[in-house]
Amino acid sequence: DHIVRLEDYLPSDFLIDRVELDVRLHPTATKVTATLSMRPNPAGRSDVPLILDGDEVNLKGIALDERALEAGEFEASPQSLTISQPPQHPFKLTIETEINPTANTKLMGLYRSSGNYCTQCEAEGFRRITYFLDRPDVLAVYTTRIEADREEAPVLLGNGNPVESGIIEGTGRHYAVWHDPFPKPSYLFALVGGRLGKIAKPFTTMNGREVEIAVYVEPGKEDRAGYALDALERSMIWDERVFGREYDLDVFNIVAVSDFNMGAMENKGLNIFNDKYVLASPETATDTDYANIEAIIAHEYFHNWSGNRVTCRDWFQLCLKEGLTVFRDQEFSSDERSRPVHRIAEVKTLRSRQFLEDASPLSHPVRPNQYREINNFYTATVYEKGAEIVRMLKTIIGDADFRRGMDLYYDRCDGTAATVEDFLKAFADVTGLDLSHFARWYAQSGTPRVEVRGHYDGTTQTYRLDFKQQTPPTPGQPTKEPMVIPVVLGLVTQDGQRMEAKCERVNSRGVFLLDKTEDSITFTGVSSRPVPSVFRDFSAPVKVSLDLTNEELIVLLRHDADAFNRWQAAQTLAMRTLAARSTGVPVSEDAMASLSSAFKGFLEEAALRDPAFAALVLSLPSDADIAQEIGQDVDPDAIHHARKELRGHLGKNCFEKLADFYHSLAPAKTYSPDAASAGRRSLRNAALDLLAAADPQAGEKLASKQFETATNMTDRLAALSVLMTIPGSLRESAIASFEERYRDEPLVLDKWFSLQAAIPEDTTVERVQRLMEHPAFSMNNPNRVRSLIGSFAMLNQVQFNRKDGAGYAFLASIVLRADELNPQLASRLLTAFSSWKMMESTRRNHARIALQSIAQKPSLSRDVGDIVNRSLE
Numbered sequence: 001d002h003i004v005r006l007e008d009y010l011p012s013d014f015l016i017d018r019v020e021l022d023v024r025l026h027p028t029a030t031k032v033t034a035t036l037s038m039r040p041n042p043a044g045r046s047d048v049p050l051i052l053d054g055d056e057v058n059l060k061g062i063a064l065d066e067r068a069l070e071a072g073e074f075e076a077s078p079q080s081l082t083i084s085q086p087p088q089h090p091f092k093l094t095i096e097t098e099i100n101p102t103a104n105t106k107l108m109g110l111y112r113s114s115g116n117y118c119t120q121c122e123a124e125g126f127r128r129i130t131y132f133l134d135r136p137d138v139l140a141v142y143t144t145r146i147e148a149d150r151e152e153a154p155v156l157l158g159n160g161n162p163v164e165s166g167i168i169e170g171t172g173r174h175y176a177v178w179h180d181p182f183p184k185p186s187y188l189f190a191l192v193g194g195r196l197g198k199i200a201k202p203f204t205t206m207n208g209r210e211v212e213i214a215v216y217v218e219p220g221k222e223d224r225a226g227y228a229l230d231a232l233e234r235s236m237i238w239d240e241r242v243f244g245r246e247y248d249l250d251v252f253n254i255v256a257v258s259d260f261n262m263g264a265m266e267n268k269g270l271n272i273f274n275d276k277y278v279l280a281s282p283e284t285a286t287d288t289d290y291a292n293i294e295a296i297i298a299h300e301y302f303h304n305w306s307g308n309r310v311t312c313r314d315w316f317q318l319c320l321k322e323g324l325t326v327f328r329d330q331e332f333s334s335d336e337r338s339r340p341v342h343r344i345a346e347v348k349t350l351r352s353r354q355f356l357e358d359a360s361p362l363s364h365p366v367r368p369n370q371y372r373e374i375n376n377f378y379t380a381t382v383y384e385k386g387a388e389i390v391r392m393l394k395t396i397i398g399d400a401d402f403r404r405g406m407d408l409y410y411d412r413c414d415g416t417a418a419t420v421e422d423f424l425k426a427f428a429d430v431t432g433l434d435l436s437h438f439a440r441w442y443a444q445s446g447t448p449r450v451e452v453r454g455h456y457d458g459t460t461q462t463y464r465l466d467f468k469q470q471t472p473p474t475p476g477q478p479t480k481e482p483m484v485i486p487v488v489l490g491l492v493t494q495d496g497q498r499m500e501a502k503c504e505r506v507n508s509r510g511v512f513l514l515d516k517t518e519d520s521i522t523f524t525g526v527s528s529r530p531v532p533s534v535f536r537d538f539s540a541p542v543k544v545s546l547d548l549t550n551e552e553l554i555v556l557l558r559h560d561a562d563a564f565n566r567w568q569a570a571q572t573l574a575m576r577t578l579a580a581r582s583t584g585v586p587v588s589e590d591a592m593a594s595l596s597s598a599f600k601g602f603l604e605e606a607a608l609r610d611p612a613f614a615a616l617v618l619s620l621p622s623d624a625d626i627a628q629e630i631g632q633d634v635d636p637d638a639i640h641h642a643r644k645e646l647r648g649h650l651g652k653n654c655f656e657k658l659a660d661f662y663h664s665l666a667p668a669k670t671y672s673p674d675a676a677s678a679g680r681r682s683l684r685n686a687a688l689d690l691l692a693a694a695d696p697q698a699g700e701k702l703a704s705k706q707f708e709t710a711t712n713m714t715d716r717l718a719a720l721s722v723l724m725t726i727p728g729s730l731r732e733s734a735i736a737s738f739e740e741r742y743r744d745e746p747l748v749l750d751k752w753f754s755l756q757a758a759i760p761e762d763t764t765v766e767r768v769q770r771l772m773e774h775p776a777f778s779m780n781n782p783n784r785v786r787s788l789i790g791s792f793a794m795l796n797q798v799q800f801n802r803k804d805g806a807g808y809a810f811l812a813s814i815v816l817r818a819d820e821l822n823p824q825l826a827s828r829l830l831t832a833f834s835s836w837k838m839m840e841s842t843r844r845n846h847a848r849i850a851l852q853s854i855a856q857k858p859s860l861s862r863d864v865g866d867i868v869n870r871s872l873e
């Protein structure tokens, strides 16, 4: 088993300047002719063989400078093609291969989805189409001719601009030629052939270039593609306005397919999407779906600059495009929606996925230094923590220098395959700062912990904050160095006013840079004991411990100028109670009463000012969040019970106010997916959830009525999810009626699969097994598998972590089945085990046995083998 290491990087010995591809689509025998214009790389080694990558390809013919090679001049296997004595000058290599897209269940390379042909090449899928130097630092200009049956594939799409198309008389076939003038790595190659409906509109760029932007979907679903097209147009305008980035081709096409391993792919000029992130109508998509579509459309579009025009030198630099592009899409969504609400949502995702990963055996740096299987590194750490690093950089240097640094980076690196060092150098050069210590964020794994202690001295009217940082050991990194941590902070008076105090270590933007293991800062002119508000807007991806009293937290919840810290104060208050009750630590009546009066006060004062924010305050930390907070010897049943109890308690104590909201926030006549309308729906549905926790009978009645009369999917699904918490015949009949109503809507049935898989009851494993027999379920479709099996393993803490091990054994058996079809899907499911070491010993033992049962299986994919071995280490 081969380990790839960052320190072993060498430039390619050969370059490919131009690629001419001729692809004759056929369901089981697609013929590909690749003509590669190659030359030795002056920066590479000389007198070495040429070794091209392959994966399950059949070689049909090979010629060098138009002369067919003879046996002995080359060596071919499905995995590689070697020419032992390649020319020392530029040459043309022509390779014919044959591939079977119908048999391609891995969904990498060329495959079929609902009969349509499509490709996925990142990270190493192009080698499943033809032999190639399949690495991101080999950039070539591609011309692609696609030929297909006219009936089977009337639409033929490629990268770049359309050049030519026509009919091949007498054969029933036609062709299209596409040319992409921008040199790109093979992972950005794509083609599509199939029966597709289209919606399109013209777009004029900032410099007056005319572009056609289009979305292709399954015929008949065009009326569900409008939101995606609109989001694309808004993304294009935003990237021009905020980053000065203009689109560069004559067309921009998005194609939705129903079988896809992830969210979407940024292929040059031809983004291919999981249809879940394109199709939306009020009847079939929730507010969350709309927000995700907007974010992912933007993300893939933004890659045109951060990823495509400037790409990665090697896969260790993945965060260079992914972290930066997540940062860009987060900023876009914040501008299009509510910035504080979006920030809270980002942090919730970061904590639930990335902090979890960082506390697990799978912890790795944002820029890993080794991998066995690169597909296992498209992680929350690379994406979400990667985005936080870019955000910290912006916080440290300020908006204007950040923009100047970005411009310099694009200027310098356009058309190249770059590194994290190139990125940081642009910012170091525009600011004159030494960013070498800051760069440690890319190399050191683990979530830093920062302890903050405040000391007030009334006689000198000073307030001192002591900071200590420490990062726990992670796999391969037993000892840690201090990080550069930007702390955005302010002081609040005990009655909630902003305090004007001075501290020379805090800059004009409110930033203090903590870059040592311990440091202290002192504010002067402090006339009374303040409440510190630190890490405002979550200024660094760290775990903070701060010894505030409940009363001080309530001051922050009510008055802090920073919305993030208002929300954080509520979360901390709730988490204290939840963690205590989950571990058998008694919580006094008084503490419970002050908690509910804080929530009640918040609802009375503030909730209707920003309903979306209020809904976030009301949604308590999840079972998984609480488990992470406890960190060891976790008992998921106790956590679930504590959370249920607290929801009931808050629901009872705030019943009237919640019922008030529920009735006054009645749905608007027509559905609009905008953030303000979505916010009102989310507060109303959060109220329903707490009402039902307080009084299941009343809740069941309200939820059933909402379920039946809802005019949009958001409200219908919210009602159904409340019903899921109340066992009984009403629940079962709602499940049946939902199924009946949406039997022809796979994406809607996914929601139905997911809700049932998350029922926290002992019969759920059997229910999930039964649902696997449902006609709408298929082990071949990643959306189906993730909705049913993924939801069970990731969302259902009590049933996945069953004390008898049945949840673990079930997931292990599915992972093994999935691995034979689609290793990437299987290894993703397997990451649900990442919290196993936190469990109490009975569960931990069951989890270890389940993991070992996977590890023992011969012929595991590299994907699953890598995850299972690292999980057990």
Ligand code: B3K
Pocket: 122, 123, 262, 264, 265, 266, 299, 300, 303, 322, 375, 378
């Ligand atoms: N770049 C792709 C992810 C490819 C994953 C390959 N296993 C989508 C994205 O991040 O935009």
Ligand code: ZN
Pocket: 299, 303, 321, 322, 325
């Ligand atoms: Zn991306």
